Amino acid sequence: MSHTHRSKDKLVARIRRLKGQMEAVERALESEQPCGDVLQLLASIRGALSGLTVELMQEHLSEHVVQAETDAERRQAASELAEALRTYMRGE
Structure with a gap:
């Protein structure tokens, strides 16, 4: 069984928190909150x-x-990780 299957509940909970945070940004923009917030x-x-x-x-x-x-x-796994790191670092 893959590690993502074993920790699926924990990962999904983190994703749901991220979604909630994104929704908070949307609400802040809609309510014209200060840009610092x-x-x-x-x-x-x-x-x-x-x-x-x-x-x-x-x-x-x-x-x-x-x-x-x-x-x-x-x-193969090292190559996958290297590609993910390249993509991740481009966003920095």
Whole structure:
């Protein structure tokens, strides 16, 4: 069983919190809250999303790279992680 299946409930809860945070940004914009408040909300979302991303990357590294059964599986998992990191870093 994959690590995402084992921690599915926890991951889904984090996603739901992120959705709630995004909805808070929408409400803040709709109610014309000060931009400083909106920026703070966005900073919180970025932190939460980064934390989720790091958690999944760590689990992927542990499960699919470190514990891979074959060199081919290890190379594939490492390649997937490298591509995710490239994409993630472009957003920085």
